[in-house]
Amino acid sequence: MDEAKKDAAKERRAEIVATATELFLENGFSGTSMAQLAKACGIQKASFYHHFASKDALFITCVNEGYAGAVQVLLDIRSDSSLSDVQKMEAAIHSLYESIVTSPAGRLSPLIAEVSRTMPKVADGFHKDYITHQRAALKNIVLDGVAAGAFKPQDFDIFHHLVFGPIVTLSLSREMFAQVDDLDAHFPTEKLKQGHLEIILRELGV
Amino acid sequence: MDEAKKDAAKERRAEIVATATELFLENGFSGTSMAQLAKACGIQKASFYHHFASKDALFITCVNEGYAGAVQVLLDIRSDSSLSDVQKMEAAIHSLYESIVTSPAGRLSPLIAEVSRTMPKVADGFHKDYITHQRAALKNIVLDGVAAGAFKPQDFDIFHHLVFGPIVTLSLSREMFAQVDDLDAHFPTEKLKQGHLEIILRELGV
DNA sequence: TAGGCAACCGAACGGTCGTTAGGTTAGGCT
DNA sequence: AGCCTAACCTAACGACCGTTCGGTTGCCTA
Numbered sequence: 331m332d333e334a335k336k337d338a339a340k341e342r343r344a345e346i347v348a349t350a351t352e353l354f355l356e357n358g359f360s361g362t363s364m365a366q367l368a369k370a371c372g373i374q375k376a377s378f379y380h381h382f383a384s385k386d387a388l389f390i391t392c393v394n395e396g397y398a399g400a401v402q403v404l405l406d407i408r409s410d411s412s413l414s415d416v417q418k419m420e421a422a423i424h425s426l427y428e429s430i431v432t433s434p435a436g437r438l439s440p441l442i443a444e445v446s447r448t449m450p451k452v453a454d455g456f457h458k459d460y461i462t463h464q465r466a467a468l469k470n471i472v473l474d475g476v477a478a479g480a481f482k483p484q485d486f487d488i489f490h491h492l493v494f495g496p497i498v499t500l501s502l503s504r505e506m507f508a509q510v511d512d513l514d515a516h517f518p519t520e521k522l523k524q525g526h527l528e529i530i531l532r533e534l535g536v
Numbered sequence: 537m538d539e540a541k542k543d544a545a546k547e548r549r550a551e552i553v554a555t556a557t558e559l560f561l562e563n564g565f566s567g568t569s570m571a572q573l574a575k576a577c578g579i580q581k582a583s584f585y586h587h588f589a590s591k592d593a594l595f596i597t598c599v600n601e602g603y604a605g606a607v608q609v610l611l612d613i614r615s616d617s618s619l620s621d622v623q624k625m626e627a628a629i630h631s632l633y634e635s636i637v638t639s640p641a642g643r644l645s646p647l648i649a650e651v652s653r654t655m656p657k658v659a660d661g662f663h664k665d666y667i668t669h670q671r672a673a674l675k676n677i678v679l680d681g682v683a684a685g686a687f688k689p690q691d692f693d694i695f696h697h698l699v700f701g702p703i704v705t706l707s708l709s710r711e712m713f714a715q716v717d718d719l720d721a722h723f724p725t726e727k728l729k730q731g732h733l734e735i736i737l738r739e740l741g742v
Numbered sequence: 743t744a745g746g747c748a749a750c751c752g753a754a755c756g757g758t759c760g761t762t763a764g765g766t767t768a769g770g771c772t
Numbered sequence: 773a774g775c776c777t778a779a780c781c782t783a784a785c786g787a788c789c790g791t792t793c794g795g796t797t798g799c800c801t802a
Contacts (some may be wrong), residue, residue: 357653360566364790377750440649446712447563454716488731495702506652510660525694570760583780
């Protein structure tokens, strides 16, 4: 098989994953049927099974590819020498709101909660491959600041609780109540982010 | 129909709701079949339809009865004249951890997230009948304290974000990862509660 | 140009789902 | 005693699910 064909196949696969992720986010896992997926992708149900062994496998691919790379942003922030410690923290919070509230990666949480009983490996992978690394990346940014005297030392269990808690809950709330009321009136992302950031900086002694 | 019989019927119904709630919490909505429910309740599938019009109706009953009354605790704390403002806040935080992380009411959140697209009325009711009142109850406790000079004035959107965010996320995390690792090592409820409470009190200027 | 192979298709499969039809039982009321 | 009704049963329904089978297409390679 030549390169062009390989690329086309990869692209087709990525296209399916993107469309499927969208549908899963919209209707949940069990709320999304292979028939719907097929229609949305413009192929027949049977054709899925040339790309993925099962519906479960397709879902797992969506989840894994959804959050893969979302950690990189934090790592990049940490190693950006043009930023001060406080600026790094600000950038980190912004990127977390972006990746958890806005992008598919974080919005997958309720989906994973849905299937966590029947597919514990998915929840396990999400924890191991995403949450752990995200927490570690944030922790290192704080540790740098502490070493430099910019931040007060922290208990990281509690610090993570303070940082991730409001963001994840905001994401969940916006997913849950997406169809029932004026979302931005009840859950104004920008305002909450700003207030949240100020609290975090106060806790860090800035 | 006499009273004794009426009570027995109510009790039977409550029994079904309790069993169903348990199963729903364990397996999710679509992960719980009428056959499973029937087996767990010790009756036949068909017999459900004498008590509830449909699986949806049964679920809605479970949800509504799950969080009904969970708000009362906060109202009671506010009107307890033996407590200082700070003690009320401490009691309120404890009760929120209890009702959201431990009791069925709060643990229903992921379930509601699961069905929020297909049954938007459930999510709507959850928001209107539970979240709104819970937020209002907490707000009033803070306002009392502000009026008495015990607390600094607050922006309540942000304050709620700070208070509920970590609690809901902890509940969600514990649900999601219930089967995959040592829960209390990764999500130590008591420790996180204590740290969280201290941050809240600092924000209130205590 | 012949062969191979990935991609895709229509059609059907077995199974499970929520729901319903219709009959039986038990207990209180007249 | 006869009747009514709530509660429950067995059995089956139609719909839909994820999955599989067997065949067709069309590009790539030799």
